[in-house]
Amino acid sequence: MKQFMDKDFLLGTETAKELYHDYAAKTPILDYHCHINPQEIAEDRRFENITQVWLGGDHYKWRLMRSNGVEEKYITGDASDWEKFQKWAETLERGIGNPLYHWSHLELRRYFGYDGVLNKRTAEEVWNLCNEKLQQASMSVRNLIKQSGVTLVCTTDDPADSLAWHKMLKEDSSFDVQVLPAWRPDKAMGIEKPAFAEYMKTLGSASQMEIQTFADLKKALEYRAAFFNDMGCRASDHALEYVMYVPAPEEEIERIFAKKLSGAQVTKEEELKYKTAFMLFAGAMYNKLGWVMQLHYGCKRDNNTPMYEKLGPDTGFDCINNYAPSSEMADFLDALHKTGNLPKTIIYSLNPNDDEAIGTIIGCFQDSSAAAKIQQGSAWWFNDHKTGMTKQLTSLANLGCLSNFVGMLTDSRSFLSYTRHEYFRRILCDLFGTWVENGEYPKDMEVLGRIVKDISYNNAVNYFGFELENVE
Numbered sequence: 423m424k425q426f427m428d429k430d431f432l433l434g435t436e437t438a439k440e441l442y443h444d445y446a447a448k449t450p451i452l453d454y455h456c457h458i459n460p461q462e463i464a465e466d467r468r469f470e471n472i473t474q475v476w477l478g479g480d481h482y483k484w485r486l487m488r489s490n491g492v493e494e495k496y497i498t499g500d501a502s503d504w505e506k507f508q509k510w511a512e513t514l515e516r517g518i519g520n521p522l523y524h525w526s527h528l529e530l531r532r533y534f535g536y537d538g539v540l541n542k543r544t545a546e547e548v549w550n551l552c553n554e555k556l557q558q559a560s561m562s563v564r565n566l567i568k569q570s571g572v573t574l575v576c577t578t579d580d581p582a583d584s585l586a587w588h589k590m591l592k593e594d595s596s597f598d599v600q601v602l603p604a605w606r607p608d609k610a611m612g613i614e615k616p617a618f619a620e621y622m623k624t625l626g627s628a629s630q631m632e633i634q635t636f637a638d639l640k641k642a643l644e645y646r647a648a649f650f651n652d653m654g655c656r657a658s659d660h661a662l663e664y665v666m667y668v669p670a671p672e673e674e675i676e677r678i679f680a681k682k683l684s685g686a687q688v689t690k691e692e693e694l695k696y697k698t699a700f701m702l703f704a705g706a707m708y709n710k711l712g713w714v715m716q717l718h719y720g721c722k723r724d725n726n727t728p729m730y731e732k733l734g735p736d737t738g739f740d741c742i743n744n745y746a747p748s749s750e751m752a753d754f755l756d757a758l759h760k761t762g763n764l765p766k767t768i769i770y771s772l773n774p775n776d777d778e779a780i781g782t783i784i785g786c787f788q789d790s791s792a793a794a795k796i797q798q799g800s801a802w803w804f805n806d807h808k809t810g811m812t813k814q815l816t817s818l819a820n821l822g823c824l825s826n827f828v829g830m831l832t833d834s835r836s837f838l839s840y841t842r843h844e845y846f847r848r849i850l851c852d853l854f855g856t857w858v859e860n861g862e863y864p865k866d867m868e869v870l871g872r873i874v875k876d877i878s879y880n881n882a883v884n885y886f887g888f889e890l891e892n893v894e
Contacts, residue, residue, distance in 0.1 A: 426539070427527055432808070432848040437865060438855025445871040446847035449878040449893050450571045451840055454886060455604065455659060455716065455831040460577050460587035462837075463601055464594075467563045472552035473503035476526075477510060479835045481738035486522055487513045488738065498733055504549060511545035521807035521845070528841035533566065563837050567599055570840035573890055574600040576657060581607050581646040582621075582628040585653050592653070600888070605650050605658040605713070610643065611700045614693045619683050636672075636679040636696075640703055651711050656886045658708055660701070662719040663743060665751040665769075669702075670695040701754065706763035714886055715765045718802065720746050720772035742772050742804060748779040755787050755796070766792055766885065768828065770799030777814055781821030792885065794826035802833065806842065811849045825873045828882045847878055 424430070433439045469475045477483055477497075484497050487509060495501045496509040517523040530536040534552050538544055555561055560569065567575070579585065583603070591601045609621045626633040629642035647655075668691070670678075678692045688696070708715045724730040726739040751769070758764040764787060769780050777798070784796040798818050801810040818824050830846035832839040854870060857863045863870075880892045 427524070427531070431524075432845075432852050433855065434852050435855035435859045437858045437870075438852045440867065441854055441870060441874050442848055442851040444867075445874045446851055446878055447844075449847075449875050450573045451843045452573055452879055452882045452888070452890070453575045453832050453840070453843075454657065454828070454882055455576055455578070455833055456839075457578050457833070457835045458575065458837060459835075460579075460591065460601055460603075462563050463567070463575075463597075464587040464590045465563075468561070469556050470553075471503050471507075471556065472549060473507045473510075475552075475556070475836065475838055476529075477506055479736075481736060482522060483510060483513075484738040486517060486520060490516055498737065507549055508542070508545050511540050511548070512542040515541035524845060525839075525841060528844060529838045532841055532844075533561070533569075533838055564597055564599075566837045567840075572599055572840060574602065574888055576602050576604040578606045578659060579603040579650075580609060581605060581643060581650070582609075582625045584628075585650070588653055600654070600890075602654040602656065603650055604716075605647065605655055606660070607643065607658070607704065608661050610639065611660070611697055613678070613682050613688055613696045619685070622683065634683070636676050636699070639679070643704075644707060647707060647711060651713075655713065656888060657714040657716060658704065659716040660704075660718065661721070662717060663721070664719050664746040665717055665754055666694050666698055666701075667750040667753040667757065668694040668698045669757070670699065672699075675699045698754070702757060702763075705758045705765055705767075706761070709758070709763045709765035712887065713765060715767045716770070716799070717767065718770045718772075718799075719743075720770075720776060721803070744773060744775075746771060746773060746776055746779075748776070748783055751780075752783050752786065755783065759787055764796075766795050766797075768797040768799045770802045772803055772805070774801075774805050774810055774813055777817035778821065781817050785822060793881075794823055794828075794885075797826075797828055797885070798822070800827075800830050800846070806833070806846075808849055811846060812853060815850065815853055825876060826881060827877050828885050829877045829879070843878070847874070850874065850877060 430439050433442055487497050490513040492509050492513060496506050514523060514526055526540060530540060530548065534555050536548060536551055540548050559565065585603050588601060588603050591597060610625060612618055622633040622639070625642055629645045631638065631642055633639050633642055675696055678688055678696050682688050705715055720743050721740050722743040723740045724735055725741055729737065729739055755764060755767070769784065771780060780798045784798055787796045789795060798814070801814040805814065815824065818827060830843050832842055851874060854874065858865050875893050883890045883892055
């Protein structure tokens with residue numbers, strides 16, 4: 423029997439062990455998509471206790487605690503930080519098979535030096551150990567990033583954001599990790615939202631103009647995108663229900679836009695027409711700027727109405743949306759491609775059933791302008807576990823060129839989540855090791871090692887065009 427989470431955790435063959443320890447483990451981390459707060463990096467935040475680091479805003483853990491019957495008081499309520507941690511420890515003990523069990527123990531080992539097991543019996547010991555460790559200067563936000571081997575972080579930012587914290591970090595020579603903005607224009611696209619008209623005022627103010635038409639909106643977005651580009655932005659990100667394609671004439675889009683600004687509600691068909699026009703404009707703009715377009719879709723959000731009204735969005739009440747027509751995604755990409763406006767694009771679906779559809783669609787639009795110009799994104803959100811990652815990697819290998827994959831991201835609000843890269847790399851190396859030892863690929867460690875380093879780091883550097891050196 424293997425020891426729990428020993429140095430060869432998840433590595434089932436000798437080839438896998440060699441690939442991980444000699445190549446993957448030594449490669450730095452490039453986190454090209456996350457939701458951490460740049461202000462906390464700029465101010466080099468220090469956390470008072472482990473609950474602040476682990477449970478503040480982490481809806482992954484909140485969902486598991488609810489599944490274990492924990493009262494909301496101990497999740498998002500007014501219970502003390504110790505009581506919340508204690509309930510989490512009791513829940514984790516019952517989390518067999520859940521990736522949170524692995525992630526949590528990886529974080530305890532890598533950042534706090536704790537090699538034991540967290541459960542209700544050890545909760546107080548771990549609480550005291552972690553809180554004592556958090557008082558050390560080495561556990562500040564910047565130092566957590568540095569000790570994780572991170573070279574670059576892309577945050578997620580609204581077009582109207584001043585990027586003041588990014589500017590502060592850019593001018594701070596004492597911190598050599600790049601912290602770049604990423605463009606997230608969901609509010610400008612969300613014409614069905616009650617706050618859409620008010621947001622047009624906010625964006626207009628940031629753009630030094632009044633937005634009264636769709637044409638105005640496009641000018642404002644181009645103005646703000648130029649500012650983001652000057653601040654080092656290399657990527658956009660969109661949260662979509664699905665990738666739609668319902669084209670309409672420009673005049674109709676203007677009528678829909680005016681209807682919404684007048685205070686009237688738009689129909690579902692009008693919403694889809696507007697969003698299609700928005701995305702076609704955005705894709706062309708990204709192509710001109712040389713940005714990567716990231717499309718995250720397949721999520722039905724805020725399903726528990728009473729809890730949404732109480733806690734708001736991103737609190738653990740989202741689920742997989744099973745409606746994602748691949749034909750519309752193909753039509754959308756083709757509409758950009760045939761006009762010469764298709765940017766580098768990464769497609770993520772929350773539904774694992776979409777893996778093969780994505781794999782076939784991206785193959786339709788590859789060309790010599792970039793290695794794997796159109797990418798299938800890493801196993802995302804409800805899929806970033808061993809089964810989901812293995813399935814995504816295998817599907818991409820079956821249908822495309824896995825060696826050109828841009829690899830893992832954290833997609834997290836936590837500064838301890840960089841161990842997810844370790845988790846991913848162990849799974850990647852185990853998969854490669856299995857193929858090699860099954861005689862499905864030669865044991866050429868020079869080639870294999872290079873592919874592992876490329877997927878772990880180099881491919882993302884080259885694909886996004888970041889100013890970083892490749893790992894040899």
